[in-house]
Amino acid sequence: MVKGGEFEGWQNKVVAFRREVIEAARKRILFLPHAIRQMSRPDRMITGRDVRRVVMRGEIIEDYPEDVRGHSCLMFGLDLLGRAIHVVCSPKREFLAIITAYTPEPDEWDPSFKLRKKQ
Numbered sequence: 001m002v003k004g005g006e007f008e009g010w011q012n013k014v015v016a017f018r019r020e021v022i023e024a025a026r027k028r029i030l031f032l033p034h035a036i037r038q039m040s041r042p043d044r045m046i047t048g049r050d051v052r053r054v055v056m057r058g059e060i061i062e063d064y065p066e067d068v069r070g071h072s073c074l075m076f077g078l079d080l081l082g083r084a085i086h087v088v089c090s091p092k093r094e095f096l097a098i099i100t101a102y103t104p105e106p107d108e109w110d111p112s113f114k115l116r117k118k119q
Contacts, residue, residue, distance in 0.1 A: 014060050017073060017091075024091035025055045035098045046101050050079040054087045055096065061086075061114045072099060076114050084113040 029052065031039070039046040058077025065071050072090035079085055088099040104113045 014063055014073075017063065017071065018060055020091045021055060021060075021073065021075075021089060021096060024094075024096035025052065025089075028095040029055070029098060030095045031098045032100075035100045039101050044103050046079075046085060046103070050085055051087055051098055051101050053077060053079060054085050054101075055089060058085075058087070059114075064088075069097070069099065072097075086113070 029048070031048070031051075035051075038044065039051070054075050054077030058075040060073045061076045062074035064073060067090065070090045070092065072088055075087045075089065077085055077087070084104055085101060086104050087101045090097045090099060106113075108117060109115065110117060
């Protein structure tokens with residue numbers, strides 16, 4: 001359990017990192033090959049516009065500061081039809097790298113698609 005002050009510290013870090021994500025996305029968005037494969041699966045069909053919407057309007061639900069690809073995060077958002085979408089991204093100096101994007105599986109996430117179910 002996170003204590004009040006620790007949560008506020010974490011929350012401030014996430015807010016600052018979110019700004020980095022948005023700044024990088026405003027420069028350019030680079031879709032890595034894995035992201036393109038996942039987005040184009042027939043059962044998903046996630047567009048670049050959907051990803052941009054999640055990045056610009058969504059929220060960070062998991063933070064990965066020690067990711068080998070560089071600090072990254074999992075973002076949650078909705079497409080124009082209200083479908084839940086998860087995007088894993090990593091801001092770089094000149095662009096935002098989209099590592100993957102997918103529609104979360106209901107059996108792996110709580111009903112809000114923001115918290116993983118305990119395994």
